[in-house]
Amino acid sequence: DAGVTQSPTHLIKTRGQQVTLRCSPKSGHDTVSWYQQALGQGPQFIFQYYEEEERQRGNFPDRFSGHQFPNYSSELNVNALLLGDSALYLCASSFPGAGDNEQFFGPGTRLTVL
Amino acid sequence: RKEVEQDPGPFNVPEGATVAFNCTYSNSASQSFFWYRQDCRKEPKLLMSVYSSGNEDGRFTAQLNRASQYISLLIRDSKLSDSATYLCVVSLIGGFKTIFGAGTRLFVKA
Numbered sequence: 001d002a003g004v005t006q007s008p009t010h011l012i013k014t015r016g017q018q019v020t021l022r023c024s025p026k027s028g029h030d031t032v033s034w035y036q037q038a039l040g041q042g043p044q045f046i047f048q049y050y051e052e053e054e055r056q057r058g059n060f061p062d063r064f065s066g067h068q069f070p071n072y073s074s075e076l077n078v079n080a081l082l083l084g085d086s087a088l089y090l091c092a093s094s095f096p097g098a099g100d101n102e103q104f105f106g107p108g109t110r111l112t113v114l
Numbered sequence: 115r116k117e118v119e120q121d122p123g124p125f126n127v128p129e130g131a132t133v134a135f136n137c138t139y140s141n142s143a144s145q146s147f148f149w150y151r152q153d154c155r156k157e158p159k160l161l162m163s164v165y166s167s168g169n170e171d172g173r174f175t176a177q178l179n180r181a182s183q184y185i186s187l188l189i190r191d192s193k194l195s196d197s198a199t200y201l202c203v204v205s206l207i208g209g210f211k212t213i214f215g216a217g218t219r220l221f222v223k224a
Contacts, residue, residue: 033212042118042201042214043158056210090157102148103212105157 002027004093004106012112013081021076021109025093031055032074033103034066035090043090049074050096078111086113115140117213120202124219131192135218137185137202144213146205147178149187151198152217158201161187192222 005024013019025032031050035043045058049068068074072093078085088110092103120137127133139147147164162169164176164185175188185202202215 035214040216042216044214045212048210058211102160102163105159107157 004091004104006089006091006106006109008109009107010110010112012114014114015081015083017081017113018077018079019081019111021078021089021091021111022073023076023091023093023106024073025091026104029093029095029104030072031094031096032068032072033092033094034074034076035092036060036085037088037090037108039087046076081113083113086111116216117141118202118204118215120200120215121218122216124221126221126223127192128223129192129194131222132188132190133192133220134189135187135200135202135220137187137215139183139185139202139204139213141204141206141213142183143206144183144204145207147185148203148205149174149176149185150201150203150214152201153198158214161200189220192220194222194224196220197222 033048034046037043047057052068063079065077088108090108091106094103149161150158151161152158164178168177173190177186199217201217205212
């Protein structure tokens with residue numbers, strides 16, 4: 001049973017560029033959440049997708065956008081990259097029927113903005 | 115004030131020690147509570163859910179006090195392999211939004 005997968009594993013971009021990160025949820029999961037984790041900090045909630053729609057959003061600017069596809073996979077897009085966007089981006093999947101809403105995380109994409 | 119606050123750490127303890135982590139949350143609408151473990155440069159993984167009645171999993175005991183909006187994790191008989199960052203996690207009603215604390219780093223020494 002494949003877990004959550006993310007691509008790419010590492011990415012280097014320059015300020016002002018745009019980036020797209022990809023995530024495939026764990027088999028049987030239909031909800032995908034994205035997080036940004038800066039060095040030494042806990043993951044910060046960006047948004048959650050369910051049924052191809054953004055269901056909830058954290059305190060992130062509109063430069064951060066996403067998409068969920070019919071197969072439940074998801075993309076995170078960040079426009080006009082800033083140095084401060086350098087972080088580990090984590091994708092987590094869950095199944096709404098799970099009473100405790102346990103989330104399973106992918107290995108993350110490490111983004112460096114120069 | 116942060117929505118979820120944890121002891122800043124790090125905690126440096128010898129093998130066999132008992133260590134306790136504390137966490138407070140500010141949103142009374144919080145419904146689900148968890149402790150996640152994150153190893154260096156790895157993704158977070160669920161350690162245990164936290165229930166109002168308190169729950170135990172081997173050497174790990176979690177407690178929740180809804181009135182005080184306080185969560186704790188107790189690790190008994192610490193092992194070298196327990197060295198990691200422990201993240202206190204709170205989900206709002208419906209699980210639509212999950213808030214992580216900054217984490218508490220634990221170092222267990224031989």
